[in-house]
Amino acid sequence: xxxxxxxxxxxxxxxxxxxxxxxxxxxxxxxxxxxxxxxxxxxxxxxxxxxxxxxxxxxxxxxxxxxxxxxxxxxxxxxxxxxxxxxxxxxxxxxxxxxxxxxxxxxxxxxxxxxxxxxxxxxxxxxxxxxxxxxxxxxxxxxxxxxxxxxxxxxxxxxxxxxxxxxxxxxxxxxxxxxxxxxxxxxxxxxxxxxxxxxxxxxxxxxxxxxxxxxxxxxxxxxxxxxxxxxxxxxxxxxxxxxxxxxxxxxxxxxx
Amino acid sequence: xxxxxxxxxxxxxxxxxxxxxxxxxxxxxxxxxxxxxxxxxxxxxxxxxxxxxxxxxxxxxxxxxxxxxxxxxxxxxxxxxxxxxxxxxxxxxxxxxxxxxxxxxxxxxxxxxxxxxxxxxxxxxxxxxxxxxxxxxxxxxxxxxxxxxxxxxxxxxxxxxxxxxxxxxxxxxxxxxxxxxxxxxxxxxxxxxxxxxxxxxxxxxxxxxxxxxxxxxxxxxxxxxxxxxxxxxxxxxxxxxxxxxxxxxxxxxxxxxxxxxxxxxxxxxxxxxxxxxxxxxxxxxxxxxxxxxxxxxxxxxxxxxxxxxxxxxxxxxxxxxxxxxxxxxxxxxxxxxxxxxxxxxxxxxxxxxxxxxxxxxxxxxxxxxxxxxxxxxxxxxxxxxxxxxxxxxxxxxxxxxxxxxxxxxxxxxxxxxxxxxxxxxxxxxxxxxxxxxxxxxxxxxxxxxxxxxxxxx
Numbered sequence: 159x160x161x162x163x164x165x166x167x168x169x170x171x172x173x174x175x176x177x178x179x180x181x182x183x184x185x186x187x188x189x190x191x192x193x194x195x196x197x198x199x200x201x202x203x204x205x206x207x208x209x210x211x212x213x214x215x216x217x218x219x220x221x222x223x224x225x226x227x228x229x230x231x232x233x234x235x236x237x238x239x240x241x242x243x244x245x246x247x248x249x250x251x252x253x254x255x256x257x258x259x260x261x262x263x264x265x266x267x268x269x270x271x272x273x274x275x276x277x278x279x280x281x282x283x284x285x286x287x288x289x290x291x292x293x294x295x296x297x298x299x300x301x302x303x304x305x306x307x308x309x310x311x312x313x314x315x316x317x318x319x320x321x322x323x324x325x326x327x328x329x330x331x332x333x334x335x336x337x338x339x340x341x342x343x344x345x346x347x348x349x350x351x352x353x354x355x356x357x358x359x360x361x362x363x364x365x366x367x368x369x370x371x372x373x374x375x376x377x378x379x380x381x382x383x384x385x386x387x388x389x390x391x392x393x394x395x396x397x398x399x400x401x402x403x404x405x406x407x408x409x410x411x412x413x414x
Numbered sequence: 415x416x417x418x419x420x421x422x423x424x425x426x427x428x429x430x431x432x433x434x435x436x437x438x439x440x441x442x443x444x445x446x447x448x449x450x451x452x453x454x455x456x457x458x459x460x461x462x463x464x465x466x467x468x469x470x471x472x473x474x475x476x477x478x479x480x481x482x483x484x485x486x487x488x489x490x491x492x493x494x495x496x497x498x499x500x501x502x503x504x505x506x507x508x509x510x511x512x513x514x515x516x517x518x519x520x521x522x523x524x525x526x527x528x529x530x531x532x533x534x535x536x537x538x539x540x541x542x543x544x545x546x547x548x549x550x551x552x553x554x555x556x557x558x559x560x561x562x563x564x565x566x567x568x569x570x571x572x573x574x575x576x577x578x579x580x581x582x583x584x585x586x587x588x589x590x591x592x593x594x595x596x597x598x599x600x601x602x603x604x605x606x607x608x609x610x611x612x613x614x615x616x617x618x619x620x621x622x623x624x625x626x627x628x629x630x631x632x633x634x635x636x637x638x639x640x641x642x643x644x645x646x647x648x649x650x651x652x653x654x655x656x657x658x659x660x661x662x663x664x665x666x667x668x669x670x671x672x673x674x675x676x677x678x679x680x681x682x683x684x685x686x687x688x689x690x691x692x693x694x695x696x697x698x699x700x701x702x703x704x705x706x707x708x709x710x711x712x713x714x715x716x717x718x719x720x721x722x723x724x725x726x727x728x729x730x731x732x733x734x735x736x737x738x739x740x741x742x743x744x745x746x747x748x749x750x751x752x753x754x755x756x757x758x759x760x761x762x763x764x765x766x767x768x769x770x771x772x773x774x775x776x777x778x779x780x781x782x783x784x785x786x787x788x789x790x791x792x793x794x795x796x797x798x799x800x801x802x803x804x805x806x807x808x809x810x811x812x813x814x815x816x817x818x819x820x821x822x823x824x825x826x827x828x829x830x831x832x833x834x835x836x837x838x839x840x841x842x843x844x845x846x847x848x849x850x851x852x853x854x855x856x857x858x859x860x861x862x863x864x865x866x867x868x869x870x871x
Contacts, residue, residue: 215755243762245761246759250759250760251756253756253759255752257752258756259770259774259775260753260774260775261774269757269770270761273766323760324759
């Protein structure tokens with residue numbers, strides 16, 4: 159059994175610049191294995207930017223420059239030598255807006271395993287797809303229509319499809335960028351339950367605007383403000399007795 | 415007449431504007447009430463009642479003047495018994511004499527009389543034109559000024575006039591199109607009354623010759639358009655073989671791989687390629703590509719003709735690359751970014767993402783781009799006129815001479831021809847078929863593109 163307090167991700171002095179504008183300033187934190195860590199803070203505080211550093215998604219933005227050090231399983235990832243493809247197969251990502259591919263439900267989930275060659279036979283692939291859909295709590299709803307387009311599902315189902323798609327490649331970490339902001343309260347509740355289950359097997363980092371959500375699903379909470387990490391700690395502590403007055407002001411709704 | 419009538423109309427515009435403005439100002443001053451519209455709308459109202467009738471007079475003069483004068487001249491012309499006259503030639507002669515002040519020797523008395531009559535009629539017409547345009551402008555302004563009062567809503571009325579003017583302008587474009595279509599259809603009917611429609615659509619012999627003199631021994635022409643359509647199709651295939659892969663790969667490079675800076679430079683450059691006059695492509699095809707194709711054909715043991723489907727098709731392909739690349743680039747760019755991120759986030763590399771996610775998502779739009787390019791290729795004329803030849807061969811060998819619909823239309827209309835024989839009329843039938851094909855391709859392409867857009871918005 160792995161020690162509960164094993165560090166999975168260790169960030170040290172991470173700076174991010176968009177052209178001249180500094181978006182993150184000397185962020186250092188460690189994220190524990192098999193816990194849910196919530197990143198909270200007002201809009202534009204850099205929490206999504208930090209999330210996207212972890213799987214190098216910021217590479218897609220031409221003007222974005224990242225410096226500092228992020229170690230995943232003790233391996234440096236902010237380096238030109240990093241194998242981004244294998245890094246991303248180890249770190250799944252779920253986006254703000256559900257983004258199923260314009261393919262069938264089955265092909266959406268099978269996409270990752272087939273490009274990484276995880277399945278040797280067709281039945282292997284089917285197994286992976288079905289297991290992933292079950293883990294994402296979607297299988298019972300879609301088992302009779304796996305060949306219908308993924309875009310035909312409801313918003314909440316689409317988001318769970320995207321989670322199934324992410325876990326189909328056996329990631330160790332799942333990044334969630336405001337996964338519920340486009341969903342209604344019922345779909346949100348289902349996803350939150352799902353996050354709680356997934357915690358047993360995955361390290362989850364979730365960016366959220368909803369403080370209730372952070373309080374409900376996370377064990378650790380990090381509060382960002384204006385590109386700086388203001389406070390980090392156990393969720394219970396942050397929400398009941400924060401050290402910093404800014405954190406206090408934000409969680410009590412005085413700004414943000 | 416042109417210069418002075420412009421001056422007159424400008425004076426009319428200015429004075430009617432001032433007239434209207436001073437009128438409403440005076441009304442406001444005397445009644446001490448607030449008018450319904452601002453001063454300048456009242457002025458514009460008077461102005462439009464001055465200008466529009468003047469323009470109507472001007473254009474009706476421009477259209478009917480010559481016709482009426484000609485009829486008067488011909489009516490009163492002293493025909494000499496026994497001589498043969500052609501109205502057109504006669505009028506031309508009279509006009510020449512009238513415009514040339516020193517009457518040339520040897521003109522008959524009737525012509526000289528008619529010429530001086532023509533000149534006096536012209537003068538009368540000019541004077542009455544000036545008088546009537548002044549009268550109509552004054553009457554129009556007076557009518558409008560009488561309608562002006564404090565309660566009058568000039569702004570609404572002007573709005574209405576503007577709407578009518580806009581409707582008029584847009585209906586000109588629409589009516590012209592409809593007119594062209596109908597003339598195509600009617601002339602095609604005339605063609606099909608002389609040549610059976612089945613021969614035209616299904617026969618494979620195209621010899622659009624007609625006997626020049628009556629009783630000439632020359633063979634009757636035959637009008638089977640199959641080789642022409644086959645030639646068009648062959649050249650289109652060659653062109654698409656060049657343009658589809660190059661255009662699509664260019665689009666992928668521009669939208670997915672190139673940096674913003676490269677994209678901003680290369681895309682306009684490519685679009686310049688679309689601005690080169692097609693005749694320039696034409697002689698490029700003829701001077702450079704066709705000889706190359708011929709020698710290439712010979713080197714692999716195929717006897718190529720000096721102008722060939724391959725040469726024309728290759729150059730046409732280059733010509734439509736920018737259509738395909740530019741349109742496909744737009745389509746690929748409008749695939750939502752979050753699909754890219756979704757795929758890359760799973761650990762797919764760029765090529766896999768493009769092949770498996772982006773292109774399938776963009777496919778309908780890309781097909782639309784291809785269809786637009788094809789319809790452009792089919793309608794293209796100059797390259798094929800110069801580089802493909804004019805012989806209507808039914809062949810699938812791209813090294814041979816072929817001909818296309820557009821080339822045959824050019825051939826049919828070149829030279830001094832009357833529009834009463836199947837040779838010239840065939841141009842309309844070919845044009846009609848071409849129109850139907852390109853129209854349906856365009857409609858299909860636009861539908862596909864639109865459907866695709868709706869899916870993401």
